[in-house]
Amino acid sequence: xxxxxxxxxxxxxxxxxxxxxxxxxxxxxxxxxxxxxxxxxxxxxxxxxxxxxxxxxxxxxxxxxxxxxxxxxxxxxxxxxxxxxxxxxxxxxxxxxxxxxxxxxxxxx
Amino acid sequence: xxxxxxxxxxxxxxxxxxxxxxxxxxxxxxxxxxxxxxxxxxxxxxxxxxxxxxxxxxxxxxxxxxxxxxxxxxxxxxxxxxxxxxxxxxxxxxxxxxxxxxxxxxxxxxxxxxxxx
Numbered sequence: 001x002x003x004x005x006x007x008x009x010x011x012x013x014x015x016x017x018x019x020x021x022x023x024x025x026x027x028x029x030x031x032x033x034x035x036x037x038x039x040x041x042x043x044x045x046x047x048x049x050x051x052x053x054x055x056x057x058x059x060x061x062x063x064x065x066x067x068x069x070x071x072x073x074x075x076x077x078x079x080x081x082x083x084x085x086x087x088x089x090x091x092x093x094x095x096x097x098x099x100x101x102x103x104x105x106x107x108x109x
Numbered sequence: 110x111x112x113x114x115x116x117x118x119x120x121x122x123x124x125x126x127x128x129x130x131x132x133x134x135x136x137x138x139x140x141x142x143x144x145x146x147x148x149x150x151x152x153x154x155x156x157x158x159x160x161x162x163x164x165x166x167x168x169x170x171x172x173x174x175x176x177x178x179x180x181x182x183x184x185x186x187x188x189x190x191x192x193x194x195x196x197x198x199x200x201x202x203x204x205x206x207x208x209x210x211x212x213x214x215x216x217x218x219x220x221x222x223x224x225x226x
Contacts, residue, residue, distance in 0.1 A: 004152075033214070042115075042202050042217040043153070087152070097215060099153040 002026050004100030006088050011106045012078055020073045020086050020103045028093020034062050034073045035087040037102065043087055046073065075105075083107045111137045111207040115218025122193055122225055130188045130221045132203030138183035139205035143215070144176075147200045159186040193225040 003025045012018040024032070031050035035043035049055055049064035049071065061074040073086055085102040092098055112135040122128050132142055142159040157178050158166040165178035175197075177189040186205075190197055200222055204215040 040200070040220075040222070042220040044217070045214055048214060096155070099155075101150070101152040104150075 002092065002098050004088055004090070004098060006086075006100050006103045008101070009104045009106065011108060012075075014078055014080060014107055014109050016078050017074065017076050018078060018105065020075075020088075020105065022071045022073075022088030022100070024069050024071070024088065024090045024098070024100075026090045026092040026098055029066060030091040030093065030095055032062075032064055032071050032088065032090040033097065034060075034071075035089060037085045037087060039084075046086075078107050080107050080109070111135075111205075111209075111216045113139075113203065113205050113216045113218045115203050115221055117221060118219055119222045120224070122223070124194055124225055125192055127189055127191045128193055128223060130190075130201055130203075130223075132186045132188070132205070132218050134184045134205050134207070134216075137205075137207040137209055139186075139207070140183060142180060142186040142203055142205045144178060144186075144188050145202045145204065147202060147220075153202065156188075161186075190223065193223075195225045198223055198225045 005023045033048050034046040036046050037043040047062035049062050054063045059076045064071045085104050087102040089097045089099050114133045116131045140161045144156045145153040146156050147153050155168050156171045159178045159180040161180045167173045180186040202220040203218045
């Protein structure tokens with residue numbers, strides 16, 4: 001079957017760094033997305049990885065290891081506005097996104 | 110990035126009535142759009158894949174007669190919740206991919222908060 005595993009909730013301090021891990025099992029693989037979703041809003045795109053390695057984009061970086069079925073999202077210099085849910089979504093062989101429940105990130109001053 | 114517009118953002122309706130939600134791709138043509146439902150603190154649940162000019166493909170357990178999907182043009186898909194009940198209250202989100210941008214990233218509409226009273 002297809003499965004996504006992320007921590008349910010994480011807490012971090014403003015200005016710090018946090019890493020959100022994601023392990024996945026899918027039928028085929030066509031890349032992995034990370035989305036940010038604030039409460040009551042639709043998800044917004046953060047990153048897309050299809051090759052192994054680290055992709056850096058400003059304060060956010062995403063890493064992928066296809067052989068391990070593992071990805072992480074790294075957030076640096078945390079700001080209060082980063083409080084949100086972060087969704088790891090791999091794409092299967094049919095190009096369908098597989099969604100987990102996401103990780104709720106709480107930023108404290 | 111591409112823009113997907115969803116309307117309305119919020120709607121309250123009475124039990125037994127029908128509600129139509131529109132999803133438009135504003136600056137690209139979307140042959141395929143996706144409709145999701147999300148319960149509080151839960152993951153996005155794919156309801157159906159909307160294909161332009163043909164019938165939608167519904168996920169298992171989703172009643173196609175209750176959730177009518179029409180994709181009449183390359184820029185518009187509609188979801189109609191028929192004979193709404195309070196248990197249909199949820200957050201509905203559409204998304205589409207832009208073939209001109211590699212057809213991988215999913216662009217989301219703003220979502221529709223439906224409350225059935």
